[in-house]
Amino acid sequence: MAVFPFILIKVLDKGVLNLGLTAREVMDTRFFTLGPEATVAEAARAFEQAGRETGRTVFGLLVTGADGQLMGMLSIYDIFLLLRPKHIHIWGEMEDLEVSGILEAACGRAKSMLVSDIMTTEVVTITPETHLLLIIDIMIKKHIRRLPVLENGKIVGMVYFSKVFNHLRELLSS
Amino acid sequence: MPIIAYQNVLQGLTVQEARRRQVIRLPREAPLEQAVRFSIKYKVNALLITGERQEGVGVVSKTDLMGAYYAGLPIDTPCEAVMVGPPLFCRAEETLDAALNTMRSHRVHRLYVAGEAPGLAVGVLAYPDIVGLLYRYCLNCQKSLRRKSGSASLPDRFRVREVMTPGIYGHQEDDSLHQVMEGLAAYRLGAVLIRDSEGLPLGVVSKTDLILAYKHAIPAAAPAREVMTAPVQAVEAAAALVDALKTMIFADVHRVFVYQDNPRNLVGILSLSDVARFRSGTCRACLASRIKLEEGP
Numbered sequence: 001m002a003v004f005p006f007i008l009i010k011v012l013d014k015g016v017l018n019l020g021l022t023a024r025e026v027m028d029t030r031f032f033t034l035g036p037e038a039t040v041a042e043a044a045r046a047f048e049q050a051g052r053e054t055g056r057t058v059f060g061l062l063v064t065g066a067d068g069q070l071m072g073m074l075s076i077y078d079i080f081l082l083l084r085p086k087h088i089h090i091w092g093e094m095e096d097l098e099v100s101g102i103l104e105a106a107c108g109r110a111k112s113m114l115v116s117d118i119m120t121t122e123v124v125t126i127t128p129e130t131h132l133l134l135i136i137d138i139m140i141k142k143h144i145r146r147l148p149v150l151e152n153g154k155i156v157g158m159v160y161f162s163k164v165f166n167h168l169r170e171l172l173s174s
Numbered sequence: 175m176p177i178i179a180y181q182n183v184l185q186g187l188t189v190q191e192a193r194r195r196q197v198i199r200l201p202r203e204a205p206l207e208q209a210v211r212f213s214i215k216y217k218v219n220a221l222l223i224t225g226e227r228q229e230g231v232g233v234v235s236k237t238d239l240m241g242a243y244y245a246g247l248p249i250d251t252p253c254e255a256v257m258v259g260p261p262l263f264c265r266a267e268e269t270l271d272a273a274l275n276t277m278r279s280h281r282v283h284r285l286y287v288a289g290e291a292p293g294l295a296v297g298v299l300a301y302p303d304i305v306g307l308l309y310r311y312c313l314n315c316q317k318s319l320r321r322k323s324g325s326a327s328l329p330d331r332f333r334v335r336e337v338m339t340p341g342i343y344g345h346q347e348d349d350s351l352h353q354v355m356e357g358l359a360a361y362r363l364g365a366v367l368i369r370d371s372e373g374l375p376l377g378v379v380s381k382t383d384l385i386l387a388y389k390h391a392i393p394a395a396a397p398a399r400e401v402m403t404a405p406v407q408a409v410e411a412a413a414a415l416v417d418a419l420k421t422m423i424f425a426d427v428h429r430v431f432v433y434q435d436n437p438r439n440l441v442g443i444l445s446l447s448d449v450a451r452f453r454s455g456t457c458r459a460c461l462a463s464r465i466k467l468e469e470g471p
Contacts, residue, residue, distance in 0.1 A: 078215065081215050081216060081217075082215065084217070085423065085426050086217045086426050086427075086428060087302055087306075087422075087423075087428055087446055097416065097419065097420070097423075098420075099420070099423060099424075101424070102423060102424055105424045105425075105426075106426065109425075109426060117211060117214055117215075117386065117389065118211070118214065118215050121208070121211070
């Protein structure tokens with residue numbers, strides 16, 4: 001019994017058992033990328049542009065090399081980490097301290113940092129044939145909300161948590 | 175009548191109350207490039223290096239990364255080649271006093287909190303965390319002058335000159351990063367002042383600047399001015415501690431230089447831990463604790 005989930009995952013991933021939805025059906029083929037040498041200020045503008053073009057808030061961008069290979073991802077969380085002051089655990093205790101303007105100062109410092117210095121390189125990827133149940137499993141276990149889809153090493157799309165939920169919602173409510 | 179041989183404000187507080195649960199860790203085979211990136215990204219001075227069972231097998235600090243840069247090791251060298259081990263552990267139920275003693279005797283600034291399984295870390299206790307806890311403790315203390323006076327803020331009795339460490343260690347802007355690293359290692363410093371040819375303060379090179387230079391493949395023979403952070407964050411010796419604290423918080427640094435009369439005349443250095451400790455002292459228990467902490471790393 002212990003190996004059953006593993007076998008199920010293998011079967012689902014290889015498409016041996018056709019249970020319907022795979023990454024191909026739920027992925028966005030339009031995705032946005034950044035170069036590793038972009039600054040955080042440029043990344044912020046890219047987030048803004050991607051949001052404008054998609055009509056929703058974009059929380060993560062792919063980082064790609066000159067030949068389009070996936071090098072990492074930059075998420076809002078990575079930027080939050082950069083903005084968080086080093087010793088907030090000390091001065092955060094100092095309720096009597098006036099710190100207005102500190103956020104502007106933190107943003108001013110972060111602007112010139114390079115995307116390659118703060119991006120996440122340990123990116124979990126899937127293939128177009130990865131089944132929706134396996135995608136859910138990865139999202140739960142790894143606390144991931146977006147997964148790049150690679151086909152023969154090339155990025156072909158992105159699967160978003162919200163899109164997965166939308167597909168499931170239709171199935172659940174029908 | 176029992177004789178109280180040892181008493182201070184940390185008495186009764188345990189590691190559990192000051193520890194951080196997030197342990198930044200990397201597998202032993204992870205490249206140094208990743209260790210640099212994690213140090214920068216999570217703003218930590220050291221990373222726990224783990225084995226196959228997630229057990230702690232060593233620690234890679236910014237000093238170790240700087241050493242790798244100095245030695246010319248390739249940036250894809252695995253962490254286990256430079257890690258120092260085994261990591262030092264404490265227990266969550268241990269007193270903060272005992273943990274501080276362990277830090278002092280081993281001359282380290284952090285301990286990992288041991289979990290159930292052997293070698294497994296479930297938290298980290300860093301020296302600044304204890305200072306932060308001490309501050310909160312004193313702020314809420316019934317004996318606090320702030321409570322007694324009904325004031326919203328602690329009295330700023332202290333001036334920068336009373337708390338600073340006098341003397342400045344510096345390098346010339348043309349000195350190589352090699353020379354800067356030698357100076358940092360010899361004096362066990364986190365950063366050095368960089369001066370121009372006339373001896374005036376120009377910038378600061380910290381271990382963070384150096385490990386970023388390592389990641390960006392800047393040769394260690396490059397001059398210090400190439401990687402230094404400018405301008406120098408400095409406060410006047412006569413300023414109130416709260417002003418120094420604000421300067422550090424806004425610049426996100428844990429030390430500032432101190433000047434006398436004009437910003438070109440630097441006379442000392444002030445650390446965030448020093449400021450936090452002195453601003454917490456409003457009663458005898460705190461003063462006793464401060465004396466104890468001053469012996470710390």
